Amino acid sequence: MKTYVKCWDCKLLVVAFLLLACKESSPPTNASIDPDEAYSGGSTTSFDATSRAFTFPLANITATSLAAHRAGDAVFEGTFVTPPALVNGGLGPIYNNTSCKSWHNNDGRARPPLATEQFGGLLFRVSASGSDVNGGPIPLTGFGLQIQTHAVVSTVPEMSISISYVEIPDAFADGQVYSLQKPTYTMVNPYIPVPAGAMISPRIANANFGLGLLEAVPEQTILGYADENDVNGDGISGKANYVYDQSQDKVVLGRFGWKASQPTLIQQAAAAANGDMGITSPYFPDESSKGQLQDVPAHDPEISSDQLDAIKVYLQTLAPPARRNVTDETVLRGKALFIQAQCSACHIPKMQTGSDELSELSNQTIRPYTDLLLHDMGDGLADGRPDFKASGSEWRTAPLWGIGLVQIVNGHTNFLHDGRARSLMEAVLWHSGEAEQAKQNVKKMNSDDRNALIKFLESL
Numbered sequence: 001m002k003t004y005v006k007c008w009d010c011k012l013l014v015v016a017f018l019l020l021a022c023k024e025s026s027p028p029t030n031a032s033i034d035p036d037e038a039y040s041g042g043s044t045t046s047f048d049a050t051s052r053a054f055t056f057p058l059a060n061i062t063a064t065s066l067a068a069h070r071a072g073d074a075v076f077e078g079t080f081v082t083p084p085a086l087v088n089g090g091l092g093p094i095y096n097n098t099s100c101k102s103w104h105n106n107d108g109r110a111r112p113p114l115a116t117e118q119f120g121g122l123l124f125r126v127s128a129s130g131s132d133v134n135g136g137p138i139p140l141t142g143f144g145l146q147i148q149t150h151a152v153v154s155t156v157p158e159m160s161i162s163i164s165y166v167e168i169p170d171a172f173a174d175g176q177v178y179s180l181q182k183p184t185y186t187m188v189n190p191y192i193p194v195p196a197g198a199m200i201s202p203r204i205a206n207a208n209f210g211l212g213l214l215e216a217v218p219e220q221t222i223l224g225y226a227d228e229n230d231v232n233g234d235g236i237s238g239k240a241n242y243v244y245d246q247s248q249d250k251v252v253l254g255r256f257g258w259k260a261s262q263p264t265l266i267q268q269a270a271a272a273a274n275g276d277m278g279i280t281s282p283y284f285p286d287e288s289s290k291g292q293l294q295d296v297p298a299h300d301p302e303i304s305s306d307q308l309d310a311i312k313v314y315l316q317t318l319a320p321p322a323r324r325n326v327t328d329e330t331v332l333r334g335k336a337l338f339i340q341a342q343c344s345a346c347h348i349p350k351m352q353t354g355s356d357e358l359s360e361l362s363n364q365t366i367r368p369y370t371d372l373l374l375h376d377m378g379d380g381l382a383d384g385r386p387d388f389k390a391s392g393s394e395w396r397t398a399p400l401w402g403i404g405l406v407q408i409v410n411g412h413t414n415f416l417h418d419g420r421a422r423s424l425m426e427a428v429l430w431h432s433g434e435a436e437q438a439k440q441n442v443k444k445m446n447s448d449d450r451n452a453l454i455k456f457l458e459s460l
């Protein structure tokens with residue numbers, strides 16, 4: 001009887017073993033496909049891969065939020081004009097653009113201007129050395145914290161800026177050559193002499209989608225990725241930026257912008273209105289023109305809290321686009337190489353949002369490919385201008401979702417904080433500092449593997 005029971009056990013074991021063996025022998029590609037892989041923004045994800053891919057509201061948006069989204073879209077598209085116009089007056093006296101929309105074509109990203117073009121979509125932060133009581137940058141006397149390259153008729157722009165590029169040739173380990181272009185920015189015709197020691201930082205206008213989801217990622221999640229003293233010894237030491245929040249009058253975690261120097265979407269929008277268009281708001285009551293005439297103070301604030309809120313809701317509710325070709329064999333190989341090459345140590349593929357003021361954004365599994373932390377990217381990418389806790393060579397890990405659609409949406413493949421990279425591969429080859437090892441891993445790849453890695457990036 002005892003023996004019989006034992007034998008029965010044996011049979012079960014054999015069956016279990018066979019089942020396991022079967023599972024093992026299924027094609028390895030299937031094993032690495034995550035069934036929700038295409039859903040970059042969880043149930044908010046928009047499935048449109050046309051030139052309008054970045055312009056859609058959250059797929060799961062409620063009727064109430066949709067109405068607010070549409071109202072915000074109208075404010076976002078509004079063109080500001082010179083005072084004393086009653087509607088959207090208050091442009092300038094110095095500015096960089098006349099509407100939010102003009103820098104985010106199709107809600108996408110800008111590129112640096114060609115030699116023959118006017119500036120649009122690339123702005124320059126400036127500051128003097130040192131930091132203020134909140135750890136933030138010190139305005140440059142006469143210029144503030146941003147260069148305005150346009151002015152209304154009664155005044156003059158602060159300066160213009162010219163860009164020149166030098167080609168730096170290099171090669172992959174297999175001998176295939178490439179070249180990277182390094183930009184130099186020169187200040188031209190400043191309206192007053194530029195104070196010695198001015199620090200300048202180029203920033204390209206980035207895409208607008210998915211920002212509400214990034215705002216909904218719990219602070220503990222982001223801080224959990226930080227490893228400031230590189231305790232795990234992988235050469236990567238992400239650190240959080242802590243920046244000044246105007247409305248709370250305190251220093252909080254920064255998430256938005258190329259150096260994570262903005263804490264919230266509303267402040268990001270208000271700062272952009274002020275810096276880019278010369279629009280005062282309850283957040284930023286002073287004109288951005290520091291050394292020049294102010295425009296009619298009677299009109300302040302030139303944008304209301306309600307209008308700012310509307311812009312915020314618009315940005316909050318733009319959906320991330322779905323991935324394409326997620327089951328393609330080359331894309332899957334590229335995905336494996338992305339992890340092997342250590343890219344995913346900073347570009348974290350998947351995380352969870354917490355509970356948010358908008359139910360649509362709450363508890364979503366998102367795939368933004370960022371840790372929202374700062375990393376030292378080496379001298380090549382350094383701007384030499386600290387921004388709160390971000391040093392002159394630290395940048396926020398750029399979210400990679402939607403990156404493969406930039407060409408379709410915006411008609412170019414310029415990447416990185418100043419658009420210097422002319423392709424995704426050039427963006428990778430600029431990586432250094434904490435990402436030096438990751439870059440070396442790519443330089444050692446053969447051309448098939450490099451191609452697979454790029455195919456994966458293009459599927460994001």
Ligand SMILES: [Ca+2]
Nearest residue numbers: 090091092278
């Ligand atoms: Ca103004």
Ligand SMILES: [Ca+2]
Nearest residue numbers: 143144146148
């Ligand atoms: Ca300025």
Ligand SMILES: [Ca+2]
Nearest residue numbers: 227230234236
């Ligand atoms: Ca580490």
